[in-house]
Amino acid sequence: MVQFTHVNVFGTCFEVTTRYHHLLPLKIEASSLRCSAIDELICSQVTVKKITKPFRNSELSQKAYLELKLLKHLKHENIAALRDVFMSPEDNIYLITEHQDASLEQLILSQPLGETHYTKVFLYQILRGLKYIHSANVVHCNLKPSNILIGHNCDLRITDFDHARIQGTKVTEPFSEIQCFRTPELLLGECTYEFAIDMWSVGYIFARMINRELFSLEDWKVNSLHAIGYPPRSMMSGIDDANISENLEPLLNTRCKPLRCYINTTDLEAMGLAEHLLAFDPKARYQANQALLHKYVSFYHDPDDEPVSEQRWSVSDTDYVNLPVDTWKTLISLSEILDHHNKQLSSEVSSKYVMVEMK
Structure with missing residues (x-):
């Protein structure tokens, strides 16, 4: 069971998993807030972006879904890499990316x-x-x-x-x-x-x-x-x-x-x-x-x-189908967040296996 801790940043409550601490504000916008934090799992600084109340309506849910999907699939040296993603008990979405100075x-x-x-x-x-x-x-x-x-x-x-x-x-x-x-x-x-x-x-x-x-x-x-x-x-x-x-x-x-x-x-x-x-x-x-x-x-x-993407999206993709909020929530939590964690776990297991083989 994932444990969450509550941190107040400039009057906004961040509900982050316990691996993240020392949150400091970086950028404040209407629908999101960005902070720096220390990820104790990798002993490194990261950026935490809070997407506030993305399930207020279908349009906001759709935007959050597409942003997450793009961050997962757009892998390039000049694009901020997605390290972690989770949904808090209060239904806010948190995107963890690599930190820059x-x-x-x-x-x-x-x-x-x-x-x-x-x-x-x-x-x-x-x-x-x-x-x-x-x-x-x-x-x-x-x-x-x-x-x-x-x-x-x-x-x-x-x-x-x-x-x-x-x-x-x-x-x-x-x-x-x-x-x-x-x-x-x-x-x-x-x-x-x-x-x-x-x-x-x-x-x-x-x-x-x-x-x-x-x-x-x-x-x-x-x-x-x-x-x-x-x-x-x-x-x-x-x-x-x-x-x-x-x-x-x-x-x-x-x-x-x-x-x-x-x-x-x-x-x-x-x-x-x-x-x-x-x-x-x-x-x-x-x-x-x-x-x-x-x-x-x-x-x-x-x-x-100067590489190009292997995947090419089109307007006809399901990213732009008008779906009810509950459906978007399921897609984000199960299809995207769970998929990201499964791939991350698989990658970690593969890395450990390679290290054992090398020994």
């Missing part, structure tokens, strides 16, 4: 990376991880510096797949709730989640590594378009948000400043790559495998060491 957001806020080699190293690893994610037909949908973790040796991990979607899935969330650094196509009423959404986010992250901040959050609707251009009038009819439409209308005949006015770099290769990543037209935007071929990251590019 800091987020890219923390590094950017402490000191802009500018034109240092660190910018190239981190950008390359983001693109390498994205190539793998996209090869699985998955769109991350929430790429931002706080969801990119950095280790002491500059190893980078992409984390937080709670907004991930299968490529081609219909956009159902209100625009104001969508993450993705507010891409132009979502602003204009894009109906499906596409890989280009993540690539825009990479461009934004790249610019932030150089600049610290690209556009002010308050004026992103207008400032981002000043830099990348405005949609033709024929596309204006696709904008559902009246406030956005009202802001854009008087600007359609305004002359845009070039993107280089917003990104403070003298590196022409960096500027060229940023322009391809932040292209207004998603069809003109670089894909991850194209960006990896760019001269800016060519020093690190190794086609033999």
Whole structure:
């Protein structure tokens, strides 16, 4: 029988198994809280993510199920590895992943990376991880510096797949709730989640590594378009948000400043790559495998060491069937959590057997 202990972190109760202690807060969001902890079983620091009340409705249950399923199957050096998962007696889900020292957001806020080699190293690893994610037909949908973790040796991990979607899935969330650094196509009423959404986010992250901040959050609707251009009038009819439409209308005949006015770099290769990543037209935007071929990251590019996923999801998968909450709960607890523990146990037994054979 698994034993649980209750730990209060910033007013939130964490119900974790007794192998985890010394919980410290790392990141607080509306539906989840992330802490660091010590795993006494392996005597190492880990990250504990609490998914709060995922069974309030079918949509939240479905999101939790897909996040867990993706973390189990997406195995790559630049993706945070799932170490453990469990459901507490209060029906909260806890995801335990490998721990990294800091987020890219923390590094950017402490000191802009500018034109240092660190910018190239981190950008390359983001693109390498994205190539793998996209090869699985998955769109991350929430790429931002706080969801990119950095280790002491500059190893980078992409984390937080709670907004991930299968490529081609219909956009159902209100625009104001969508993450993705507010891409132009979502602003204009894009109906499906596409890989280009993540690539825009990479461009934004790249610019932030150089600049610290690209556009002010308050004026992103207008400032981002000043830099990348405005949609033709024929596309204006696709904008559902009246406030956005009202802001854009008087600007359609305004002359845009070039993107280089917003990104403070003298590196022409960096500027060229940023322009391809932040292209207004998603069809003109670089894909991850194209960006990896760019001269800016060519020093690190190794086609033999940039793997793709063996599994590819589709919209028709059962991940997106409307099921009752109780069914999702059963799928998560039995099909996914139990399966993870069984595979983990099998792996541990195999490792011990190999060690005995070697002796």
